[in-house]
Amino acid sequence: MDTEFMRKFLPMYVKAAGLTLRLGAAGILLSLVVGAVCCWVRFAKVPVVRRVAGAYIELARNTPLLVQLFFLYFGLPKVGIKLSAETCAVTGLTFLGGAYMAEALRSGMEAVDPVQNEAGLCLGLTPAQNLRFVILPQALATAIPAIGANAVFLIKETSVFSAVALVDLMYVAKDLIGMYYKTDEALLMLTVAYLALLLPLSIAFSLLERRLRHAGFGRAV
Amino acid sequence: MEKTVLEIRNLTKRFDGAGVLNDISFSVREGEVIVIVGASGCGKSTLLRCINRLEQPDGGEILLDGKPVGGGDMVAVRRQIGMVFQSYDLFPHMDVLGNLSLGPVQALKRPKAEVEAEAKAALARVGLADKLHALPRQLSGGQKQRVALVRALLMHPRMLLLDEITAALDPEMVREVLNVVLDLARDGMTMLIVTHEMRFAEAVADRVIFLDGGHIAEEGAPDQFFHHPQTERARQFLNTFEFDSIKKS
């Protein structure tokens, strides 16, 4: 192992990790928004839009992110829409993640006993109050493990961003291997970098999950 | 003559074309306790659920204090009609105090401190003063149903609808819940009660309504209904509770 090499290129990895984290976080947050909208449209049984949401979820979950990215980055300019590489990356990640988040939220909503809804309504809560105080806290508690798994999954998926010339972790590693042939060192640093990003995220979600369960939320275990 | 709290006129309800309630009419006076009995599937729950519009009736009229229910602000009507179900329906993510104060604080916009003080006192009256911060899953079935009753009462409803609130309880817990209901009846709470506990029905009811085939087949004072039923259907129904009549063969 060439530790001198590793020390020298560490700042490049740190910078790339920052990009991965920034785009990944943006994608995750927007995915949650898209997922929540899809989930709402399906539960409120909004006609037509509900079918569109269903079709979108199937499309997004059954095509690779790389293909979605190529479509955005190389396909759209052909019809006159030119987006920056970062915009393409976040859009693609959101397109993919929104579908997964919609499914996670749906499983949470479905786990809430329908009688809970009726109990809230019988207490004279408005439908909005009922959603906020009775339904959502229970649904989210059930959905948290799946949301956490999706977040980790989406960060890992950012490794295809290098395909649209974004200098993310994967890009740096490939670059260094190409230039210096220090394959072992570059890959080791790549692995450690992803672990450094994802382990804390996984642990944070496990802790959150345990806390919610301890508080009597959800129905897990 | 007491005021009429609830009036039901020609109520009908169909599920998938099948008539579950056909032309039901009766009224409930202030402070009156009406017990509704009938075979499983005869429409007792559907009747209660139509009253606060958990189900949409197909015909007829329901009046609360003379004003038609439905076609408008159901939220306001539900605030005046308390309901407790058979299944334990406490909110599992809130402690007992949270369950009790949610309605008064959010729906009625009452000050939290005032509601919590009232909740504590009400909980003590049903023997659960020490359960203020317990979670629903830490309570027995009987304790849960008592909390559910208190939760409905804290809304200060005009009347209560109770749908077989002891049906899922172990026998030794039935008593503690029914005692609370008997106390409420004594305090003059207007109630519409569905139950399979015939001894309790006889003790608590001012009037009994026997539903059969979606109609009111018989209606009367409890000692008349339970001891001198007028219709053959009512006699058959009451007989199903008489174990003496089951002959060993």
Ligand SMILES: Nc1ncnc2c1ncn2[C@@H]1O[C@H](COP(=O)(O)OP(=O)(O)OP(=O)(O)O)[C@@H](O)[C@H]1O
């Ligand atoms: N949502 C529904 N969709 C279709 N049919 C229903 C629905 N709810 C109730 N029914 C039917 O309506 C009839 C009356 O049901 P209901 O629950 O009111 O009876 P019940 O008298 O309360 O019975 P039980 O004593 O078993 O609680 C039953 O035949 C039932 O199958």
Ligand SMILES: [Mg+2]
């Ligand atoms: Mg029923």
